[in-house]
Amino acid sequence: MTGRLQMRPGRVLGTLTALGLAAFLVACNESGSQGQAAPPPPPVTVASPLVQKITEWDEFTGRYEATASVEVRARVSGYLQSINFTDGAMVKQGDLLFTIDPRPYQAVVDSAQADLTNAQARLDLAKVQLDRAQSLVAQSNVSRSSYDQAVQERRASEAAVAQTTAALQSAQLNLGFTQVKAPMSGRVSNRRVDIGNLVTGDPSSTLLTTIVALDPIYFEFDMSEADYLAYQRAVVAGKLPSTRDNATIIQTRLPDEQDWPHAGTMNFVDNRLDPGSGTIRARAILDNKDLFITPGQFGRLRLPGSNEYDAILVPESAILTDQSNRVVMTVKDDNTVVPKIIRPGPTYPGGLRIIRDGLTAQDKVIINGLVRARPGAKVTPQPGTIAAVPEYDAN
Missing domain, CATH: 2.40.30.170 (Efflux pump adaptor protein, beta barrel domain)
Incomplete structure (x- = not known):
């Protein structure tokens, strides 16, 4: 037939087969594209900062x-007669520690006591003679010079009594110093001198031991x-x-x-x-x-270093260093990672760190999965908690 295109049956079949194959390939390609869709955002653990009352x-x-610390020294000279404590023991104030041979000082005390008795007797005689002279001078039976002499004798006797009394007191003090007692309570050191050694008093006194409170x-x-x-x-x-x-x-x-x-x-x-x-x-x-x-x-x-206040705490592991700044990663409501510059304070027991500035109690801080968090990228937040780790300090 003239003017009309005629196709053979075999040719038509081949064309349909090619079209079907093309459609199949397109369908397979679309199915593969759907299977290679972008993965979901990476998961991270987030938690609000721990707020706790603390004192820095x-x-x-x-x-x-x-x-208090005291050096126990000899105040009089003599041979050390006894040691009355155990090295390193606790002693009380007034406890006897050392005894220096007291016999020479006892002899001086006895001599001073005799001198005082003699001076007291002379004073008693002077008083009697003065009373007699006073009554006689009133009757003009004794001269005025004799009366004046009796007055001077009494004054001299009173001075002699005072002098011998002072000498006796000094001798008694030295006798008392032969017993070296603890000036305070505390722990005594070891003895620095053994029995039988000669110790010297002032001015170059011998160190006997020390005591500390x-x-x-x-x-x-x-x-x-x-x-x-x-x-x-x-x-x-x-x-x-x-x-x-x-x-x-x-x-x-x-x-x-x-x-x-x-x-x-x-x-x-x-x-x-x-x-x-x-x-x-x-x-x-x-x-x-x-x-x-x-x-x-x-x-x-x-x-x-501060009064008690409400402190914001985050784990040490959540703090990153960015050049000269310290940073923590936070997550916004749209799951976007936002870094925040902070001013950290001192460490806190349990692996925590005090945050002085840059963070609020409402922020969501990434405490786990930091390696998967990129500023500005999306993440899948999972809830967590911040707490002190007792074992942290032990390590």
Whole structure:
């Protein structure tokens, strides 16, 4: 037929087969594209900062010192006769520690006592003679010069009594010094002289032993000029009591202690800074009733650096460093990661850190999964909690 296109049956079948194959390939391609869709945002654990009432503490290293220390020395010379204590024992005020041979000093006391008795007898005679002369001069039976002589005899006798009395008191003091007694209660050191040795008194007196007071006990430490100035500023602003105030509470611990079991109060702050070291000496006083702490031991002291307040705490592991800034990652309501620059404070027990500025209690902080969080990217937040980890400090 003229003017009309005719197709053979085989050709039509081939064309339909090609179209079907193309449609199949397109369908398969669309199915593969749907299977390779973008994955969901990565999961992270978020939690609001822990808000807790705390008191910040500043720590210092120092040394425990005795509240009183005495060198026990001989005050008279002589041979050491006895030692009446055990080395290192606790003694009470007035306990007999040493005895120096008292016999020479007893002889001096006896001689002074005899001199006083003689002087007292002369005074008694002078009084009688003066009374007699007084009655005779009134009757004009004795001259005025004899009466005056009797008056002078009495005065001389009174002076002799006073002199011999003083000599007796001095001799008795020296006799008492032969018994060396503890001037205060405390722990005595070892004896520095053995029995039979000659000890000397003033001026180059022999050291016999020492005694230190143990309860209460001091803790002395040095505070830097910057720390001292910061405390002064806080005191002026009314944020802290003066460090010179005995009501300021402190806590101490020994090198092998984890907690702060020893409590006391501030006792002294020096009146000037040492220009060489740039520090000022301070001191606290605390009980030592069990006598466990020994003067000379090192320790740590912590002093309140703030009044009690509501602090914002986050885990140390949640804080990142970005050049000179400290940063925490937070998540907005639309699940977008937003970094926030913070001003961290001191560490807190349990692996936490105090945040002074840059964070609120309503923020959602990423505490786990930080490696999957990118600023501005989406995440899948999962709820968590912030709490102190007791085992953290032990490690």
